[in-house]
Amino acid sequence: MELPKSGVLICDDSLCTGCGVCELICSLFHDGLTGPALSSVQVVHNPFTDQVNIYACQQCDSPSCYLACPLPDQALCIDKLTGARYINEDKCTGCELCVDACSFDLPRVRFNMDKSAAFKCDLCRGRETGPACVEYCGYGALRFIPRDER
């Protein structure tokens, strides 16, 4: 089964200051809260070595999170417009199989304890101007590539 491709966030660590505005904007836009614990984009900053890494969902062509979900297209869904692999938290049972399935060492699918549901980058589904983190990053460290250009 071939899944529709998705747009994706491209991160340039060399431009990132580690300010975390993207993390806070993500949690603010999606949940009305601020805090990196509820952000889909994750910034890890080691000031001792000057290492800054941005970890964003790669919206994989063959998404292991989607493939692991017991309720595909209900809980873990694919957005028709952008192709984003997103979580419908109303249907998510909180089984965390998608979190475990994510193929990255730092899983891009995370878990919201308060809602007992998984969450991940949905490329700000429905937001007219695209992903909010890209728009609010003042340093050009995040770019959005639509699926047609990927």
Next chain:
Amino acid sequence: MAELCGWAGLVLWVDLTSGKINKIPTAEYEPEKFVGGLGLNTKLFWIRGCPKIAAFDPENPLLVSAGPLTGTVGPFSRGMISSISPQSYPDELFSYSSFGGKWPAQLKYAGYDGLVVTGKASKPVYLSIEDADVQINDATHLWGVDTWATGEALLSKDMEAESLCIGPAAENLSHIAPVMTRTGNTAGQGGFGAVMGSKNLKAICVKGTGTIRIARPDELLRLIKLMAEEKSVGGSDLMPDLRKPLVAKATRDELVQKYRTRFSGCYGCPYQCMATYKVPKLGTGAASCAQWVYGAYDSEDAESIWEANVLMQKLGFENYSIEAILSFLYLCRKEGILTENDFQDLGIPLCKFLGGKASGHEFLTSLLYAMVDGRSIFSNGLPKSIKHFNKEAFQTYRSLYTAHGYSIHHHETVGGALHWALDTRDTSPSAADEMSFMYAPHVAQYFGVVGGESTHNQPENTTYEGNERNVAFSVKHQMLRNSLTWCEWHSNPTSFLKPPEMDIRTLESRAFSAVTGIDNNVEEIWKAGETIWNLRRAVMVKREGRTRKEDMIDDVHFEQETNIATTLPLDFRFGYGVRRGGPLDRDEFEALKSRYYELAGWDVNTGWPTRAKLEELGLKDVADELAGAGKSVE
């Protein structure tokens, strides 16, 4: 009950003597009135009775607070430390110092608006706060370790956590020892590092996995967007400068090209006013402004300039206090007040700016290591060293001194000088409003204050008439932004000047409402600033016997012009710190002070807040207590 927005909800109390840990709802400390940060710290100190104890008394509370905006998105990740200050001079005053980075936001994510540390541990400890889990852990292995290695040792397992720590200087109770974060952000003034040292408290680590609820997310998103789009942000104007070393041009370019790796700054702040430098063998760190002080003395040696910063940070000395010592040494050498033999006795090798051949490295290590272990008379800062010198040296020292134990900085306006006189420390890093008005007369005009005095092109400075309005504006604003918390560089009146929405007062009021859900307007939120200022004044009056007489800066400023430029070997390219047009006029200054007291609702004879003013601000209990202490103006 509606969910709490903005504030985290708890104040954490830790007593190091008993090991007792308590969590008290923030609501008990009237956050709607005292906001957070500096306001919360002052309220906590007031309810503890403003004890007349020494800075190193175990019962001196170390107060560390964030505000309702801290940890949300914007230039808000500031924390505020208050305590009885060992740096104050001649008396130890209850003072404050702010710091940035990510620690303040983490405190909020862990669930706390403030932290109160009392007592003294029986051996070196560090405090570990991980959400609800608070532990006092052994730090014997870290005692004597520099601040960078301490941060790394504490955080290497978990880069999500943050630390506040002290270096060897603070362990040895140096009065100019700051509290350091892992990112070059420092609570510099006050000597609060030494307060931690006196408690055997090496570090405070914090990690929070919680979040802050925002009452009106869409409104906050809109305001942040507006701020980002506003190009003439006072901070942004400064940004290209602050992200470069403040040193001579050729050296600046060298440092930028060879060693600067990225911009950096506080968590959640779009402006990132620092930059990270990676210098082989010397170390990697972030810097902005005061970190470059050595650049004015050894302007061509890029590596020594960086080494000076790294050494000050690692050992835990406050850069600007070191700068005063450098100025003093430079001037005394230049004017022949201190001879080669004197320098030999002081154990200070003569490097280039002192007319000798020693390397910057040799000079810096000799001076700073001797200061760390108390062998140097400069260990507690310049003001406390001066009794060791002759009369001529004392005159030189005076030309560098302002008040309350701090050396000259920005107080080139008449209002700035009065502001400093009224406070408990060097106000410049914490109150740049007067400077804003000085450089931007049109902004001053918009805000109805005096402006345009003492600029480079306008030699006559001495506008006394109306300057009481500048001081009234500046002190209230200073209290407010240190309580919200809102970075002082990014809340200058010159920032965001696109009225009506981008008037900084309107923006602050709207951001506060968007985050907390409390509807208010400029008048109401500024009343909070005035309330905090009056409570701080009540602390000064009750604890420290503050009167009109102590609201003063050193006599030298009534005898000669303030001119930092003459104290440096290198022409400082900003030409800052210069008050042209002669010394302050004593009669005019006293008349200005009287007009300020009247405007503030304080008694003109004593400088004490009147009962009418305190009651107007909802501080009747404070008025009653002052009356009980015989310090009431009915």
